[in-house]
Amino acid sequence: MASTERIPAGIHNAIDYERLAPEALGAQRFAYIAGGSGMDVTVAANRAAFERWAIVPRLLRDVRGGHSRLQLAGMDLPHPFLLAPVAHGLLAHPEAERATARAAQATGSCLVASTLTSCTLEEIAAAAGPARWFQLYLQPERARTLDLLARAQAAGYRAIVLTLDANLQLPSRSALASGFVLPADCVAANLAHYPQVPAPAPRDGQSRIFQGAMRHAPTWDDLRWLLSQTRLPIWVKGVLHADDARQLQDAGVAGIVVSNHGGRGLDGSPASLAMLPTVRAAVGPDYPVLMDGGVRSGLDAFKALALGANAVLIGRLQLYALAVAGALGVAHLLQLLTEELHATMAQAGCATLSDITPEVLTPC
Numbered sequence: 562m563a564s565t566e567r568i569p570a571g572i573h574n575a576i577d578y579e580r581l582a583p584e585a586l587g588a589q590r591f592a593y594i595a596g597g598s599g600m601d602v603t604v605a606a607n608r609a610a611f612e613r614w615a616i617v618p619r620l621l622r623d624v625r626g627g628h629s630r631l632q633l634a635g636m637d638l639p640h641p642f643l644l645a646p647v648a649h650g651l652l653a654h655p656e657a658e659r660a661t662a663r664a665a666q667a668t669g670s671c672l673v674a675s676t677l678t679s680c681t682l683e684e685i686a687a688a689a690g691p692a693r694w695f696q697l698y699l700q701p702e703r704a705r706t707l708d709l710l711a712r713a714q715a716a717g718y719r720a721i722v723l724t725l726d727a728n729l730q731l732p733s734r735s736a737l738a739s740g741f742v743l744p745a746d747c748v749a750a751n752l753a754h755y756p757q758v759p760a761p762a763p764r765d766g767q768s769r770i771f772q773g774a775m776r777h778a779p780t781w782d783d784l785r786w787l788l789s790q791t792r793l794p795i796w797v798k799g800v801l802h803a804d805d806a807r808q809l810q811d812a813g814v815a816g817i818v819v820s821n822h823g824g825r826g827l828d829g830s831p832a833s834l835a836m837l838p839t840v841r842a843a844v845g846p847d848y849p850v851l852m853d854g855g856v857r858s859g860l861d862a863f864k865a866l867a868l869g870a871n872a873v874l875i876g877r878l879q880l881y882a883l884a885v886a887g888a889l890g891v892a893h894l895l896q897l898l899t900e901e902l903h904a905t906m907a908q909a910g911c912a913t914l915s916d917i918t919p920e921v922l923t924p925c
């Protein structure tokens with residue numbers, strides 16, 4: 562893994578980090594990160610969805626007071642790009658999420674730290690700025706979930722992002738074909754000290770899926786329980802259906818992330834962008850809705866904002882920038898994304914994020 566800690570020449574756009582990532586990561590790690598699940602159908606759908614919309618430029622509008630600042634859940638953010646929760650940062654860089662956290666702090670960006678990071682949530686908090694959220698996977702034992710919640714609260718995380726779309730993750734065939742296996746030193750640091758409970762072997766006639774992998778999958782009861790256990794706002798990530806969105810809103814969830822886990826959940830699920838307008842319509846204009854999946858530029862983000870997102874999360878690009886140039890790379894990526902968004906806004910006659918309404922787009 563080659564990490565230069567300098568911005569390599571030839572990076573003009575955020576997506577250039579994707580171009581340089583195979584060399585920085587090596588072929589197998591790149592295949593694992595770039596891949597989704599199964600045949601990578603949803604990975605491709607996430608990207609293709611952005612190409613179905615064009616942006617209509619506007620004339621003579623005064624954008625000299627323009628900016629991309631927003632208020633999100635009590636945070637003042639300079640731009641609508643959050644760093645998505647991603648597992649195993651050690652695959653991309655020896656400093657793993659500590660480097661990402663430093664980039665978030667330097668740029669005033671909000672970082673969402675995964676349950677499955679290579680550094681502990683406390684180590685990440687020590688390097689990050691105040692805008693930090695913790696992504697939670699419900700644990701098989703409630704006591705362990707409560708311990709993670711207490712640790713996140715003590716470490717100053719301001720919200721919990723509960724991910725619900727990854728109970729079952731089938732590997733991507735392209736990652737399998739590359740021969741990728743998770744290196745032995747890539748452990749989930751937050752969970753390393755909890756006792757390991759071996760999964761019971763399925764009995765005769767039992768399904769490896771229903772009675773196996775899904776035996777601890779959360780239900781609505783678990784969500785209600787979680788909501789009763791913390792005063793931290795709970796967001797839910799992995800929403801694609803309008804009815805789920807409405808039910809989550811009614812249940813007291815603070816906001817939702819329209820996401821298909823970057824195509825790493827159900828292969829064949831629709832593009833996040835494609836579902837965003839119906840989800841937004843279901844929850845009304847004021848409920849916080851974030852989106853991720855396939856965002857590779859400020860122009861993509863502009864389209865997601867126009868279709869109803871308050872902000873977007875950046876998954877793979879974050880790991881690519883981390884692999885290519887460490888903390889500096891992630892900070893540079895966020896700067897490039899923000900400048901690309903500003904350029905798109907200016908050309909479309911939008912001075913602020915609230916000017917980015919569905920009318921700025923046309924299907925193509």
Ligand SMILES: Cc1cc2nc3c(=O)[nH]c(=O)nc-3n(C[C@H](O)[C@H](O)[C@H](O)COP(=O)(O)O)c2cc1C
Pocket residue numbers: 593594595607645646647648675676677696724798820821822823824825853854855856874875876877878
């Ligand atoms: C390598 C990798 C690891 C991920 N790990 C997590 C995780 O631990 N928790 C989570 O909620 N989402 C995880 N995700 C999904 C991201 O948070 C995000 O939804 C997705 O990457 C967005 O799509 P994009 O990569 O096209 O930006 C992971 C994604 C990748 C690529």
